[in-house]
Amino acid sequence: MSDTKEELMGSAERLFAERGFAGVGIREIARAAGANTAAVNYHFESKENLWLEIMRRRAGPVNAERFRRLGEAKARAGGDPLSLGVITDALIGPVVDVLIDEKGEPDQLSIRLMTRLMVETPMLFREELLEFFAETRDRFAAALAESLPHCNPPEIQARFFYLVSAMTGLVVQAEMLSGANDCLPAKAFREVLLSCVSRTAAAIESPILANVRGQP
Amino acid sequence: MSDTKEELMGSAERLFAERGFAGVGIREIARAAGANTAAVNYHFESKENLWLEIMRRRAGPVNAERFRRLGEAKARAGGDPLSLGVITDALIGPVVDVLIDEKGEPDQLSIRLMTRLMVETPMLFREELLEFFAETRDRFAAALAESLPHCNPPEIQARFFYLVSAMTGLVVQAEMLSGANDCLPAKAFREVLLSCVSRTAAAIESPILANVRGQP
DNA sequence: GTCTATAGTACGATAGAC
DNA sequence: GTCTATCGTACTATAGAC
Numbered sequence A, B: 001m002s003d004t005k006e007e008l009m010g011s012a013e014r015l016f017a018e019r020g021f022a023g024v025g026i027r028e029i030a031r032a033a034g035a036n037t038a039a040v041n042y043h044f045e046s047k048e049n050l051w052l053e054i055m056r057r058r059a060g061p062v063n064a065e066r067f068r069r070l071g072e073a074k075a076r077a078g079g080d081p082l083s084l085g086v087i088t089d090a091l092i093g094p095v096v097d098v099l100i101d102e103k104g105e106p107d108q109l110s111i112r113l114m115t116r117l118m119v120e121t122p123m124l125f126r127e128e129l130l131e132f133f134a135e136t137r138d139r140f141a142a143a144l145a146e147s148l149p150h151c152n153p154p155e156i157q158a159r160f161f162y163l164v165s166a167m168t169g170l171v172v173q174a175e176m177l178s179g180a181n182d183c184l185p186a187k188a189f190r191e192v193l194l195s196c197v198s199r200t201a202a203a204i205e206s207p208i209l210a211n212v213r214g215q216p
Numbered sequence C: 001g002t003c004t005a006t007a008g009t010a011c012g013a014t015a016g017a018c
Numbered sequence D: 001g002t003c004t005a006t007c008g009t010a011c012t013a014t015a016g017a018c
Helices: A003-019 A026-032 A037-044 A047-077 A084-098 A108-124 A126-132 A134-147 A153-179 A188-205 B003-019 B026-032 B037-044 B047-077 B084-098 B108-124 B126-147 B153-179 B188-205
Strands: none
Touching: A003 A026, A003 A037, A003 A047, A003 A108, A026 A037, A026 A047, A037 A047, A047 A084, A047 A108, A047 A126, A047 A134, A084 A108, A084 A134, A084 A153, A084 A188, A108 A126, A108 A153, A108 B108, A108 B153, A126 A134, A134 A153, A153 A188, A153 B108, A153 B153, A153 B188, A188 B153, A188 B188, B003 B026, B003 B037, B003 B047, B003 B108, B026 B037, B026 B047, B037 B047, B047 B084, B047 B108, B047 B126, B084 B108, B084 B126, B084 B153, B084 B188, B108 B126, B108 B153, B126 B153, B153 B188
């Protein structure tokens, strides 16, 4: 990949993270990369495609790590079904790792970029999103079904939905958490996120179907 | 409030829901409302202010219902601390209700609007957001502390963070759930969301601090 | 592979008529 | 309270030189 293309993706990530897809123009992306406006269209064909390339470049390694953890856990388990904790960690753990820098503190760029990617991609590129994550969905739904043999497909789907929604909330609210200096030191950022992963595993253990107030 | 102002807020809600703050121009908002561009600046002073007025109008009743549920539960409990399930329902239940129309099916406009409001407001209007939700934060953090007397402030804060992040994920992913016709009928939409509320209550019951893989 | 130049359109805000 | 008209700026995309 050419230097210019690399630079363009870098400045696009920074700007998209701060202001979202519609909030940034290709002129500004090119200027920040020290390139010309036309270079964006040459390398990416369109602004839409630039967004998708960023999404794939960021989400690809996350999915790879998910599959690595799932495969490793399966190897360790022999033929036994996996625990829900292990499945939850394999799905959400790799995302949490992206939000944390090498010192264990919040990585603001990644937090904001992942937030934008997770919220705006479904609205702008529904088809491409579903295609890109089809394998992840299928493999984790299958793992859940194996670990919950007494659950029918809607129950599996409801639990998978909880996993995805809990992961999404973690990413979106990670920025508020990183900016809250109430009584949480920056060192606790990672601990709190990891505790949320474990809590999510506990949440899908529960066979709950009714709500706490008791309505049907 | 004048008819024109009402119309402008309505069309702004619809357009912001679809394309976000930066994705919509005041010209288009005015056109959709059958008014002139200048009417937006007359009634709201700026596009930013229009967004904030929409946020307050949508979030105000949600907060009111939260306080109502919390107050009702406290009255019912006498002086005893509330269960975590009741606190969770008081905080998240009113948001879930907004996502569902009178037939119990997904309300696409509200789902998308709440998503945009929850994700973009913290990034664009951090100060105003914190001020608007200060009372909610304080009252629910206090209720949690009363119900978890053995927890220190960071532990309370970590649980409160989980509540907020689970709620955020529910809203953001509600759209994907409403569009998934795999094996979930539209009638199940409400059931799944409510089951997520109960699961979240179960999640914050847990005294978990370490993650499932056992690292520090 | 990167540039200049430009086409065609949209942006937010405001001044001033009515 | 709502309009027209307009300022200055920004937008995506493309054609064509180098």
